[in-house]
Structures are given as C-alpha cells and as structure tokens.
Amino acid sequence: MWNQTRISKLLHVDYPILQGPFGGNLSSVALVTTVSNAGGLGGYGAYTLSPQEIVSVHNQIRSQTNKPYNLNLWVSDTDAINGTVNDEAFQQTAALYKPYFDEAGIPLPAKPQPFQSRFENQLQVVLDLKPEVFSFMFGTLSPDIMEQLKKRNIKTIGAATTLDEAIALEATGVDAIIASGFEAGGHRPSFMASAESSVTGTFVLVQLIKEKIKTPVIAAGGIATGKGIAAAFTLGAEAAQIGTAFLACDESNAPAIHRKMLFTDASKYTTLSRAFTGRLGRGITSRIAKDLLHQEDKILPFPLQTQFMSPLRTAALEKEKWDMVLFWGGQISPILKHTKAKELMHALIEETTAIL
Structure with missing residues (x-):
C-alpha cells in the first residue's frame, strides 16, 4: 500500500499526509485535530506564541485527539x-x-x-511537552538540542529549500526532511543562501535531495490533490505536506x-x-x-x-x-475545491489510492 512508508511508520500515522503548520495565528486546534483524527498529521505553527500560549494550545489539542501532531517553530525568528x-x-x-x-x-x-528572540524559551516548552513531532524552519539545531529531543523520543523534521540545506539537515540527524519548493505559499524557509536564490521547484528539489541523502523526504509546495501526492511519491518522496489547500478550509484560523x-x-x-x-x-x-x-x-x-x-x-x-x-497562498490555489478539512483528507486519500 502506498501509505506504508518510512514516514508513516516513523510518525505513527495511517497516511503520510501532513497539514502544513501555519504561523501568524493562522493555525487552529480544530484543523490540527481534524487532520490527525482522519489519519494524517496535523501541524500547528507556534513561532509567534509565548511559552504559556504553546502549553495552552498543546492542552487543547490533547483534549480533542490522542493522535500524533506536529508542533512547529522557527530556529531563526529575527533578522534584525x-x-x-x-x-x-x-x-x-x-x-x-x-x-x-x-x-x-x-x-x-x-x-x-x-525584538528579543523567543526560540530558546519556546524550545524548552517543546522539550517539556514532548509532542510526537517537532518540525522547524530557518535553520538547523545544535547537537545538544538534537540529543535532548531524541532522548524524549520527539521526532524531528527540518525544512530545506535547496540540496545544500537538506545535506546540512541530514548531518544533524533529523528524522525527515521537507523539500519546500518554490510553488509553496507562505515564507520561504531558506537559511544557507538568500531566499531569492533558493527557488527550486518541488519536484526538481525532491529528485535532487533523493540522489544525495538517505533521510526520508517530504514533498511540499504545489500539492493539493491525490495526483500531486502520487507524482511526489513517484519521484521518491515518502510523504506530502499540504499547506494552501488546508489553509482554505473553514477549520483554519485564516x-x-x-x-x-x-x-x-x-x-x-x-x-x-x-x-x-x-x-x-x-x-x-x-x-x-x-x-x-x-x-x-x-x-x-x-x-x-x-x-x-x-x-x-x-x-x-x-x-x-x-x-x-x-x-498567503501557493501557486496551486486555482484548483482548490474543498472547504472542509475532513472532506479534503478523504479526497486526498481516495485519489492517491486510485492512482497508486
């Protein structure tokens, strides 16, 4: 079955479909729990939240699902x-x-x-709460932090916009790498070169990364249907992260x-x-x-x-x-169809199954 990949086994989900974690107060408990309860991995973007707010969100999510979910932070949260x-x-x-x-x-x-960086204080909350999955953007984590996360059995996912970034992430020992393509909506999570020069498309990026690293790859950017998921899997991805299609759903906080x-x-x-x-x-x-x-x-x-x-x-x-x-929105927006997250999940699963 197409859904039995290293990613689905690693994250303990039925389907290797990840809902993109939105920052800027666009994430919601309702969206995260709907996706996780449907067999995917819901994601909450928490980089703007205080430690106390992260604890509150975590408790709300836990009150509505016992399934795994992904908590997301930004390693670099200021350029000033x-x-x-x-x-x-x-x-x-x-x-x-x-x-x-x-x-x-x-x-x-x-x-x-x-502005004072909040990342260290936010990270301590992640270590204390021990969500099943911790994803991060705009950088890599130090060996000490990675060791602390592994000791708590928190699975780690880093985001790359170039092959060089993917290689750097693999060297730190992350469990999976998101190949974030040019097509994606939201911020470009580049950290080794300027974002303007890190604009490889999703399907090229997936292939480049697969040639050079062994860590499982998650395709992100320009995917909103089962056809997109199937295409990503054909090129070597073992999961797909979908942002804009879920952002457009009523359950999001947009x-x-x-x-x-x-x-x-x-x-x-x-x-x-x-x-x-x-x-x-x-x-x-x-x-x-x-x-x-x-x-x-x-x-x-x-x-x-x-x-x-x-x-x-x-x-x-x-x-x-x-x-x-x-x-915020990605290049795939014109083909969006669903306004309910549960219906979108079902459609993604059915379409991908029919193709693969």
Missing part, C-alpha cells in the same frame, strides 16, 4: 541586528509606506520596539476573506514579496507587493516589518481594501 534598526532606516521605511497609511486613514506607527480569496480568480496570481513581513513569502499578488518589488532595501528586517505593518493590515481589512493585504 540587536533586535532593532537605527532611526534613519526606520524613517526611510516610514516614508516609503506613508502613502498607504494615509490612504487607509491611519497614522504611521512608531518605530517598533527591539480570516473568512482570506479563505474566500483563495477560491477567487485573484488566486491565479501570486508573488514572492518581502513588503509585508521583511522575509520573502508567497501570497496572492497585492498592489503594495507590486509597487515595492524592487525596493527591498528600504524594508525593515523581520519581524520589525511585521510589527510596523500590523495596523495597516488591520485597517485595510476593516475597510475592505484587499489590494493592500497579503493573503
């Missing part, structure tokens, strides 16, 4: 040197974005407060307008942009992303840019100025 920027850099960004804040009828925000946009003609056009968070990510093309395409040097580093843009996003949503909002 000493957590801040000088006043001159901030004023440059403020001047660039002032027309959009004026259009939304709100004042420019003050310079963001210095705003209703975000989910709706993924089913409109607008979803045919996506772009990679730093304009909203300071890190390169794919979403439905917006006016701001197009206007600022070649002005990345005037954008604040992550996550200061996210903080700076937060009031503009809120105002744009309230005033229905959709072209000023980045709605």
Whole structure:
C-alpha cells in the first residue's frame, strides 16, 4: 500500500499526509485535530506564541485527539541586528509606506520596539511537552538540542529549500526532511543562501535531495490533490505536506476573506514579496507587493516589518481594501475545491489510492 512508508511508520500515522503548520495565528486546534483524527498529521505553527500560549494550545489539542501532531517553530525568528534598526532606516521605511497609511486613514506607527528572540524559551516548552513531532524552519539545531529531543523520543523534521540545506539537515540527524519548493505559499524557509536564490521547484528539489541523502523526504509546495501526492511519491518522496489547500478550509484560523480569496480568480496570481513581513513569502499578488518589488532595501528586517505593518493590515481589512493585504497562498490555489478539512483528507486519500 502506498501509505506504508518510512514516514508513516516513523510518525505513527495511517497516511503520510501532513497539514502544513501555519504561523501568524493562522493555525487552529480544530484543523490540527481534524487532520490527525482522519489519519494524517496535523501541524500547528507556534513561532509567534509565548511559552504559556504553546502549553495552552498543546492542552487543547490533547483534549480533542490522542493522535500524533506536529508542533512547529522557527530556529531563526529575527533578522534584525540587536533586535532593532537605527532611526534613519526606520524613517526611510516610514516614508516609503506613508502613502498607504494615509490612504487607509491611519497614522504611521512608531518605530517598533527591539525584538528579543523567543526560540530558546519556546524550545524548552517543546522539550517539556514532548509532542510526537517537532518540525522547524530557518535553520538547523545544535547537537545538544538534537540529543535532548531524541532522548524524549520527539521526532524531528527540518525544512530545506535547496540540496545544500537538506545535506546540512541530514548531518544533524533529523528524522525527515521537507523539500519546500518554490510553488509553496507562505515564507520561504531558506537559511544557507538568500531566499531569492533558493527557488527550486518541488519536484526538481525532491529528485535532487533523493540522489544525495538517505533521510526520508517530504514533498511540499504545489500539492493539493491525490495526483500531486502520487507524482511526489513517484519521484521518491515518502510523504506530502499540504499547506494552501488546508489553509482554505473553514477549520483554519485564516480570516473568512482570506479563505474566500483563495477560491477567487485573484488566486491565479501570486508573488514572492518581502513588503509585508521583511522575509520573502508567497501570497496572492497585492498592489503594495507590486509597487515595492524592487525596493527591498528600504524594508525593515523581520519581524520589525511585521510589527510596523500590523495596523495597516488591520485597517485595510476593516475597510475592505484587499489590494493592500497579503493573503498567503501557493501557486496551486486555482484548483482548490474543498472547504472542509475532513472532506479534503478523504479526497486526498481516495485519489492517491486510485492512482497508486
């Protein structure tokens, strides 16, 4: 059977189908538990949460399922040197974005407060809670951390956007590697070269990685159907991680307008942009992303840019100025069909079974 792979056995799931863990408050307990209860692996993106909030989420998930789930964090959660920027850099960004804040009828925000990395404190919670699966992005973990995770029998999954990153992850002893292709929605989790230069497509990346490493590979990016899963498996993947298709489901924590946009003609056009968070990510093309395409040097580093843009996003949503909002989504969006996570899981399983 196609579903009996090293990944499904490793993660103790019936089907090697992973729901992408969304950051930025887009993950939900309902989505995670629906996918896990259906035999896949639900995923919760927790990089913005405090340790106490992670504990709360974990307890909520545990109250609704006893099946494995994946808790996800970012190894590198800031690009700002000493957590801040000088006043001159901030004023440059403020001047660039002032027309959009004026259009939304709100004042420019003050310079963001210095950001302190939360990863170490978040990681300690992971070690204490011992979720079955811990996935991470934007880097590798130290030998000491890997040893602590293995002692607790926590399975580890790292994300790679290039062959070099996959080789680096395998050297640390991860249990599985996500091959994150150019087509995927959300942030590009590159960590060895610039995100702009790490844009290999999913199916090429899977083949490159399979040629050089022995660690099981999970294909991610541009997959939303059983045909996509079957194609990934044919090329050597042993699981598929699906993001946008699950993000569009009612159970996700994406705003209703975000989910709706993924089913409109607008979803045919996506772009990679730093304009909203300071890190390169794919979403439905917006006016701001197009206007600022070649002005990345005037954008604040992550996550200061996210903080700076937060009031503009809120105002744009309230005033229905959709072209000023980045709605995360991958290139596969135009073929999405399902709005219920359970129905999507059943369709993925049935379609893949019919093909393989």
